[in-house]
Amino acid sequence: IYYENPSAISSLSQPLFNDDGNKYILRAEFCEKATGLKTISNIFKNASAMSATIWKTGSLTAINNYAYENCESLIKLDTQNKITNVKRIGTGAFQKCSKLTSLDPINTTNISAIGEYSFMDCSKLGSYSFKEKIKIPKSAFNGCEKLNITNFNCHNIDNYAFYRCSSINTLTGIPSIIQSYGIGAYSFNGCTALSNKKLDLTNLATLDKINIGTEAFVMAYEDGVPSKAFVYGTTRDKACKAKPNVYPYSNE
Helix, strand or coil, rough: CCCCCCCHCCCCCCCCCCCHHHHHHCCCEEEECCCCEECCCCCCCCCCCCCCCEEECCCCCCCCCCCCCCCCCCEEEEECCCCCCCCCCCCCCCCCCCCCCCCCCCCCCCEEECCCCCCCCCCCCCCCCCCCCCEEEECCCCCCCCCCCCCCCCCCCCCCCCCCCCCCCCCCHHHHHHHEEEEEEECCCHHHHHHHHCCCHHHCCCCCHHHECCCCCCCCCEEEEEECCEEEEHHHHHHHHHHCCCCCCCCC
């Protein structure tokens, strides 16, 4: 794609090719003259054969809605390690990028906002570190089977946010989120690596602020019935009474 004055372009918001033409893209390169480009959205949607993008400019600050959705072959986001200033990830931006293992060279602790479904079904995405008090919206990491989180130093966690993230094995930061903001329905449902963990709520200031969505921590099902579920430490029974139907199952 040729632009006569690439430095004047600040945003690209349409697919490069219409009528499923994106599926024939194998590689995309942004030249060093594209110094004004700040945001992209939809541009590579359904570019299922594209394995990498080459950024020779570091001007990008936002990867917005559906920018890389269904890029099933995407392995490397930036082969030149230029896009280090990204602050926002939009709705469905990387949804179904099933071969993407990391967002390198983006420093994820600098990302202040992520959209719903932003990384849904990125089944090989590995570690991700959050900017403090960032909000985790609905299904943001749903189906990220390899995802590893070391500290949930974030804001409220919405429905299905980490659904089926079977490699998550820490609860660091979760109690304070429950007390101050809340945990949405099915948010950690299917996170089987948490099966032997316990969430101790005994240090919370008041049970009145406990806000845990339906089946948020159910680990597995048998014939549609929860067979293994999370244990709420010593306050599990009180928490259930305070929030009926929140967590009616136990593996005790």
